[in-house]
Amino acid sequence: MALREQNEFEFDDLFEEKTSPVTPRYVPLATKMRPKTLSEIVGQEHILGPKCLLPKLIKSGTFSSIILCGMPGCGKTTLAEVIANETKSKFVKVNAVLSNVAELREILVVARRHPEQNILLFIDEIHRFNKSQQDLLLPDVENANIRLIGATTHNPGFYVISPLLSRSHLFKLNPVNVTAISKVLQQALSDEERGIGSMKCRAKDDVIASIAVLANGDMRWALNALETIASSLPIGSEIKADDVENFSVERALRYDADEDEHYDTISAYIKSMRGCDPDAAIFWLTKMLDSGEDPRFIARRMVIFASEDVGLADSRALPLAVACFEACEKIGMPECALNLAHVTIFLATAPKSNSTYLALLKCRSHVTKNGLQNVPLWLRDGHGKANKREGNQKDYKYSHDFAYNISGQHYMEQPEKFWHPKDSGGEKQIAERAKFCEDLRNQIILEKNEGEQLR
Numbered sequence: 001m002a003l004r005e006q007n008e009f010e011f012d013d014l015f016e017e018k019t020s021p022v023t024p025r026y027v028p029l030a031t032k033m034r035p036k037t038l039s040e041i042v043g044q045e046h047i048l049g050p051k052c053l054l055p056k057l058i059k060s061g062t063f064s065s066i067i068l069c070g071m072p073g074c075g076k077t078t079l080a081e082v083i084a085n086e087t088k089s090k091f092v093k094v095n096a097v098l099s100n101v102a103e104l105r106e107i108l109v110v111a112r113r114h115p116e117q118n119i120l121l122f123i124d125e126i127h128r129f130n131k132s133q134q135d136l137l138l139p140d141v142e143n144a145n146i147r148l149i150g151a152t153t154h155n156p157g158f159y160v161i162s163p164l165l166s167r168s169h170l171f172k173l174n175p176v177n178v179t180a181i182s183k184v185l186q187q188a189l190s191d192e193e194r195g196i197g198s199m200k201c202r203a204k205d206d207v208i209a210s211i212a213v214l215a216n217g218d219m220r221w222a223l224n225a226l227e228t229i230a231s232s233l234p235i236g237s238e239i240k241a242d243d244v245e246n247f248s249v250e251r252a253l254r255y256d257a258d259e260d261e262h263y264d265t266i267s268a269y270i271k272s273m274r275g276c277d278p279d280a281a282i283f284w285l286t287k288m289l290d291s292g293e294d295p296r297f298i299a300r301r302m303v304i305f306a307s308e309d310v311g312l313a314d315s316r317a318l319p320l321a322v323a324c325f326e327a328c329e330k331i332g333m334p335e336c337a338l339n340l341a342h343v344t345i346f347l348a349t350a351p352k353s354n355s356t357y358l359a360l361l362k363c364r365s366h367v368t369k370n371g372l373q374n375v376p377l378w379l380r381d382g383h384g385k386a387n388k389r390e391g392n393q394k395d396y397k398y399s400h401d402f403a404y405n406i407s408g409q410h411y412m413e414q415p416e417k418f419w420h421p422k423d424s425g426g427e428k429q430i431a432e433r434a435k436f437c438e439d440l441r442n443q444i445i446l447e448k449n450e451g452e453q454l455r
Contacts, residue, residue, distance in 0.1 A: 028223075028224055028227070029188060029195065029196060029223045029224060029226065029227035030219070030220040030223040030224050032194045032195070033184065033187070033188050033191075033194055033195060033223055034078050034081070035075075035078055035082060036082065036085065037082060037085070037086070038055060038058070038082055038086065040082075041075060041078065041079060041082065042176065042180040042183060042184060043074070043075070043174065043175075043176035043177055043180035043181070043219070044074075044075060044079070044173055044174065044176075046174060047171050047172075047173070053169070054169075054171055057169065058083055058086050058087060059086075061087050063147065063169055064141060064144055064147060064148075064167060064168070065141050065147060065148040065149070065150070065164070065167055065168040065169070066083070066147075066148070066149045066150070066168055066169050066170075066171065067126070067149075067150045067151075067152070067156050067160060067164075067165065067168045067169070067170045067171070068080065068149065068150070068151045068152075068171055068172075068173060069151075069152050069153070069154070069155070069156050069170070069171075069172050069173070070153070070172060070173030070174065070175075071153060071173075071175050071217060071218065072153055072218055072220070072221075073176070073215070073217070073218030073219050073220035073221050073222075074173040074174065074175055074176055074217065074218070074219065075173055075176070075219060076124075076151035076173060077093075077122070077124060077151060079173070080093075080120075080122040080149045080151065081122075083120065083149065084120045084122075087118070087120070087147075088118065089118045089119065089120035089147065090117045090118060090119045090120065091120055091122065092107055092119055092120065092121050092122065093122045093124065094107070094121065094122065094123050094124070095123075095124045095125060096123055096124065096125045096126055096127070096128035096129045096133075097125055097128050099123075099129075101132075101133060101136060104133065104136055104137070105136070107119070107121060107146075108136075108137075108140050108145065108146065111140060111145045111146045112140070112145050115145065118147075119145075119146050119147070120146070120147045120148075120149060121137075121146045121147070121148050121149070122149045122150075122151070123148065123149070123150045123151070124151050125151065125152060125153070126150035126151060126152050126159075126160060127152040127153070127154040127156075127159035127160065131161055134160065134161045134164050135161065135163075137164065138163055138164060138167070141164070141167050141168075142167065148164075148168070150164075150168070156170060174217075175216070175217020175218070176215075176217050176218070176219045177217070178209060178212040178213055179212075180219075181211075181212035181215055181217075181219055181222045182205070182208050182209050182212045184219065184222075184223065185208050185211060185212065185222060185223065185226050186208060188223060188226060188227075189201060189202065189203065189208075189226070189230075196226070196227055196230050199230050199231075199235055199236075200235055200236040201230045201233065201235075201236070201237055201238070201239055202238050202239070203238065203239035203240075204238075206241075207239055207240060207241055207243075207244060210241065210244050211225055211226055211229075211244055214244070214248050225247060226239075228247065229243050229244065229247050262293070265284055265287055265288055265293075266284075266288070266297075266298070266301060268280075268284045269281060269284035269285060269288065269298070269301075270301060270305060270309075272284060272348065273305060273309070273344065273347045273348040274305075274309050274352065276348055276349060276352070277348060278344070278345045278348040278349055281344050281345070281347075281348045282341060282344060282345065285298065285340060285341065285344050289333070289337050289340070295328040295332070295333055295336050295337070295340060296325065296328050296329060298328075298340055299321070299324050299325035299327075299328045299340065300325065302321040302324055302325070302340075302343055302344070302347060303318070303321045303322055303325055305321070305347055306318040306320070306321040306322075306347065307356060307357070308354060308356075308357045309347075309352055309353075309354055309357075310347060310350045310351070310352055310353065311352075311353045311354060311355060311356045311357065311427070312353055312355060312356060312421070312426065312427040312430050313350065313351035313352055313353035313422070313424040313425035313426055313427045314350045314351055314425050314426055315426060317346070317347060317350055320343055320346060321343055321347070323339075323343075324339045324340060324342070324343040327339040328340070350425070351424045351425025351426070351427075352424060352425075353421075353422045353424045353425065353427045355419060355420060355421050355422050355427065356419070358420070359418045359419035359420070360418075362418045363416075363418045366416060366418070373412055373413050373414060374413065376410075376411075376412070376413050377390075377391050377392060377393075377394065377395070378393060378394065378395040378396040378397075378409070379393070379396065379411060380392035380393060381393070382394075382396070396409075397409045404436075404437070404440060406437055406440045406441050406444065407441075407444070408440075408441050408443075408444025408445050408448060409441075410445075419434075421434060
């Protein structure tokens with residue numbers, strides 16, 4: 001090899017023979033502690049319990065394809081590997097981010113030619129495959145040339161094509177609970193073969209539990225966090241609360257913008273305000289803001305909420321929400337967080353009424369079923385000679401010429417009732433006013449009809 005400058009590098013160097021000993025490849029603790037049997041998997045008793053369907057399918061081998069969905073670190077890949085071991089299948093792993101059609105075709109051809117290998121194809125992040133890539137799997141899944149296990153962090157109903165879903169058993173994995181994570185962390189501390197027992201570290205139960213809480217249901221993160229903390233301390237040390245606190249400064253909130261976590265969190269925020277729980281609403285607001293959510297997105301949802309859920313019960317809600325949106329536009333973060341918190345608490349504690357929302361739904365349903373009515377002649381535009389010749393506005397009664405601005409005239413050819421007010425907050429007074437107007441209109445119409453009968 002020609003002489004080069006000290007810092008100069010060529011890729012050929014990677015493949016030259018070295019006389020120095022090879023450093024063993026680093027394997028993360030989460031990988032070393034990965035369960036090998038169903039009995040070692042913790043935190044998923046709802047699908048792996050004795051009476052559950054999945055263990056029975058695995059034991060009998062009577063399944064074609066499986067879709068596993070759940071948050072990162074809940075054990076989807078681990079479960080797929082265990083299923084392959086339990087069913088004595090050849091485990092072929094593909095990542096949808098890195099794979100392509102050519103690789104898929106090659107795997108499927110091998111599976112067809114060698115059915116005795118009982119290939120179990122595991123596709124991680126299957127939601128990344130487009131429709132044509134997922135379609136490619138259908139014939140071999142249908143003919144049982146392969147058994148497919150797809151893993152996704154997303155809602156399969158939105159990201160996996162219907163024909164593939166209909167041919168698969170769907171199982172949702174839960175975030176791993178604190179107790180289960182704590183148990184595995186304690187095992188990792190003491191296990192010298194698969195864990196970090198050789199470091200001779202120890203930790204009290206409350207310290208282990210604090211790591212489990214920080215993990216937020218992610219077993220992989222918890223194990224790798226434990227390994228990182230232990231590696232930063234001398235051999236034989238005790239892991240203390242301060243060590244966990246120093247590590248947790250770098251902990252980022254789990255929040256995938258424009259993905260499931262984004263929609264789940266805004267849903268929890270809206271439902272908390274609707275349920276009149278200001279503390280929960282502030283909690284979800286804080287999670288969104290601290291995770292980098294666009295404050296204008298939150299403010300837009302506030303404007304919708306102000307009419308959909310507060311409505312006429314407190315008509316101050318809408319202008320206040322609009323003002324909050326303008327504040328987010330003009331001020332931005334971090335200061336507009338105060339405006340968002342202000343209006344969040346107002347909306348959460350305001351009286352609620354969805355009567356206007358229900359009125360709109362009822363009217364739309366009525367129109368869909370019965371069609372639109374024509375505008376009555378007396379309400380049509382009377383400007384212009386042509387309109388006057390048609391008789392437009394001829395019998396219109398100007399409301400301001402009558403007591404209480406009620407003329408007794410109808411404003412649909414066939415009157416219908418869509419709005420049903422609720423006895424909530426300020427809507428009670430609005431409902432009383434509406435009832436007064438309706439009663440007065442009916443009285444005027446009744447008197448008019450009686451007068452015509454006398455004539």
